[in-house]
Every structure is written in structure tokens, then in C-alpha cells.
Amino acid sequence: MTTSMERPDPAGERRLDLAARAAWLYYFKSRTQEQIATELNVSRQIVQRLIALANSERLIRFQLVHPLAETIELAERLRDRFELVYCDVCLNESGSTEDVPSVASQATFYLENIIQQKAPLTIGIGSGGAMRELARRLPPMDRPQHRCVSLMGNLTRDGRATHYDVVTRLAERLNAQCYPLPMPVVTNTIEERTVLKAQSGYGVLRSLVEEATLLIMGIGYWGADATLYRDGFITAAETAQAMEAGGVGELLGCAISAEGKIIDADYHDRLTSFIRTQPADRPTTIVASGVSRAPAIRAALKGKLANSLITDENTARLILYSG
Template identity: 25%
Template sequence: MLNSEERKLIVKIAKLYYFESCTQEKIATKLGISRPVVSKLLQKGRDEGVVEIVIHDDRLETSDLEKELETVFGLQQAVVVPSRDLNQEQIYSAVGKAAAYVVLKSIKQAERIGVSWGRTLFHMVKEFPYEKKENLKIVPLVGGIGNDRTEFHSNQIAYELAKKMGVRCESLYAPALVETEELRDQLVLLPHISSVLEEGKLIDLAIVGIGNPLAMSTMEQFGYLNQDVLQELKMSNAVADLNSRFIDQDGVPCNHPINNKVIGIDLEQLKAVKLVIGIAVGEHKVDSILAALKGKYVNVLITDEFTATSLADRLKEVENLYAHLNVEEST
């Protein structure tokens, strides 16, 4: 049991050591005691509970989230990026870096990589290291032409990723979305478009963003979706878009004509790819991610900690609801 004077001395030493980063030698000189006494009192402070050392291991918490998502949805891998104390741009960079690492590990057996478009893929490519590869081709999975934010377009993402690895890439010179189904049917027959779409069917690895058409939508920002179409998509229960095609909360393609106006590989073709890496950032995408996971469109999910926590909370809500319904049925 510490007396008041001994406790006061330990607190003083601990503050100098832990808060002011003084060495034990410096503390000993300052207080007129020996260095071994300083060391002994620091240890005594820990033993008596005067000093508590807490290590905040973000990986421990995110690892639990990863295991939960992998188990519930049968994912090959879930990567949850610690995001506390990060601003939005830093979160995108951190998720981009994690995605680049996962892609780099996953391309060893791949011959063709397909890329979609969007902010998260832009950051993945931005964080991708320069690492020379051979016998690899990058293929854009959806059209995208124009002058606005071209760095987000699939062609540019394919080009920049190919440049980082010193490999070839294709370009899909067509809009992501056209005005009519008839125009779409005509364009996909053009040789330079049809050949790239055929390449898209042969990819070993796909990298796609998961969007929310009704909140902070990149497609809306690019002018692909006006307010009338957004309202129609809402009425069709759309909650997510993958490769510019829309799905409902169960992962089923929406019964809306816009899905037939996209120039790119379709959702069934995406589902047939051996490995699909889905990247999404932001709690506004929780329903979108859930829809993509329910539809089995992605095998690997990469997201930030805040979003993953919201996903886990949503799963708990569903579990509690089913438990409540089961109790009512049994009474």
C-alpha cells in the first residue's frame, strides 16, 4: 500500500516520463535520486494501478469486423481499413492503398484485369506502386468518355494502372450510358467496341466500385442521371450500382430500362469472373454494399472502418428482427 508521499512522487515521475518524454537518467538528476530508484518507482506505479498503459490496436477491432463480414457473406476476404482521426480525403487514400496491396497480391495468376470506374478506383491506382509485370492486360469494363473528371473514367484508370505495371491496356471508346437501347445495340456491334467487350468477358480479376445512386452519386455528378431518372430508380427500389448497372436491396437487377442502355459487361458476366474486388467508402453506401454482397457480385470487399461498423450494426438489427419475429411465431 502506497503512502501519500510515495504516491505523489510516483505520479511526478510518471508525468515526467510518459507526458514529457524525459529519460530515467534525466528524471533522476532532476529529482536528486538514482536512476534505478526511478525505474523501480515506475514499475511500482504500474503494479499499484497509479499508471495504466493502454494500447489502442485498431487492427484488433477491424480484424473482428473482417471476420464477421467474411463469415456472414462467404467472402474470400474482407479488408477493413482503420479510419479514426482521418479526414475524408485521407480515408480515400488509406482505402486506396489497401486496395492496391490486395490487387498486387491477387494478380500473380491473372492474365487480364478488368477495371470499372469511380473515385475509389482512382485512389487505388493513385496509391498503386510502380511494379513491372509481364503477360498482363488491363481492360475497361464500362464505357466513359467526356471532359469532366476524366481521371475517374474507366479508360483513364485502365491506362494509369497499365502504366504503373508497364503492361498493355485496352480502351473502350464509348459512353457508359446512351439515350436509347437501340443506340446501345448499334454501338456494341462496332468492331473496336465489341472487341473490348469480348475481352471483358475473359478477365480473371475485376476491380469495381460500389455506388449509391441516391446519395452522393458519381453518376449523377457526371450527368448520367437526371432527377426524373433518379426518381424512377427510387421507385424501382434501386440501392446500388455496379459497373453502371443498378440493383435492389436483395442484389437483383432493377427492372428499369437504364440497365439496357449501358455499354459494358453486364452483371451476370461480372458474377462469372473468378475474383471480383469491390471497393466502397462511406456510411451512405451501407445499403449499397449489402445489396452487392447479397447478390454475390464481389468475392473481396475493401472498405473503411466507419462503413464496416455500420454494416455490422445493420446485420445485428436484422438478426434482432428475425429473432423477434421467431418469438412472436412461437407464442
């Protein structure tokens, strides 16, 4: 015996058919509701209800037909997975596993929109190749009310300056106030770091970093060509020890694990950078690209050391689907 619940509903099916037809005409043929009403021989009010029914029954599936469609989807997935406050993924124009120029250009648009404001703004600046490229691409602007403050030192232990001195270049492009951190990234001794951090200038920069409304930086990785080692900030032995302790990434000179935890690296007690707390308490943006940096980016996002990301599509896929 057939129950009432098992009986077909011809009227309901016909209404869904009509709703599908109305939605097709509205979304895909760009007909107005008046035109649809005439074509289906119903009132305009019924057309509105049919389109609403098509949406509620999920008869409509939208597809964005644009080169950026996949990068927009990747950005949304990253934002959802890591609970980011901002994420932008650009097309990979180079065809390789790394596209610093494209990422830097995307980050330029991001920063340019922020610094348009007239109210005084303090920005904490990190280092790295992508950040240096960002500073080079930023158009000259007159923002003397803004302050650019470095988040980490710019010298090796023997006094040699790094070529990644981003804060000075960025401040020059903006005609902004510049606050570099002219001290070694890693000192020779704990006592030396204690003396340097006791200087009044360090206290001024620390206060500026604490009041900064935006922190933006690159990220490093560990290996034989790790940036900290290659640029002479730490020794081969210190690099090896950080890797053995589980380091997969380096943020502001600080070694982090795959889970985004600060590891027990020997050089940390001599590091002069302004290390951030977890979770990030303000917009903290990583600008980076490349297969070698993907594990480091993933770790920083997983550990909530950063809550914003600008990268390219290839790197985004690695962050999402590898590891």
C-alpha cells in the first residue's frame, strides 16, 4: 500500500521545473523579471517567488569565468583553514615554483591602499627578498606623518649591513619617518644583547612596534642555503642545531616548528628581533613565494604567528595540499 509520503507530487515537480526555467532566463539569459513573466505567462510576483525557490532549492550553481577564479578560491580556502583576517593569492606569472615579482606587486597594492589614509600610521617592517621587491615597486608618495619601524636588526655580528634593509627603502618611497634597528640580528654573546637592548633607542623602537597597526614581513626557511646563514647572521653550526631541533621556518629571525611553535634554538637568547606573541594580536602579514617557503608559511599560519598572507597560486596549493 502506498502511503501519502511516498506519493509523487506532480504539482511540486512542475513548480520546480518552472523555477528552473525562470532562473535560467534570469541568470543565464539576462532577462528582466517583466520579460520572464511575459514569456512564462505568469505575473512578475510569481517570477520573483520562482527565482527565490530556485535559490532555496539550490538549483543554481554559479561559476566565475575569469583568470582569477582559481586564485580567489585558493584565497578563500586559506582564509577558512587558518582563520585569516586577510588573504590574497595572485597568478603565478613566472611559470616556476617561485614568483616573487608577482607576489610583491600584489603586496604593493595591499600596502598602497592602507597608507592612503591621512591619519598617522605606524607600520612594523620585516625583511626578505619579497619585501625588498615590494619597497622597490611601491610608487613614491608623500606621507611624512607615517612611521616605518624595523622589526629586526640589519647587521651581521662583524658589522656588515644586509642588503635586505627594507625599512629604509620603504620609508624613502613614502617620505615617511624611518626607524631602523641598527644592531646585529644575532649578537655574539647574551651580555652583548643585554647591553644593546638596554639602550634608549631600542626602547623607543619597541614602543613603536607595540603601537603599530600593521606588521608586514617575509619568511625564511631552513636548509643549506637558509637566508640567516647565507647572509652571515648565524653560523653553520647554529643552522644545523636549529634544523635538528625541528625548525622548518624562520620568522623575524626566530626558528619555528611545523606546528608554528618557537623551538629551542641555541641562538635565540642572542636574537635582537621584536618577537611576536601568539596568537597575532593585529594584522600581521606574510609576503612570500616559493616551494621552499611553503612549509614555513604553513607553520606560521598554523601557529597563529601571522593572520594575513599574500602569496602566489603555486605556493598557495603547496600550503593547502602538501605536508
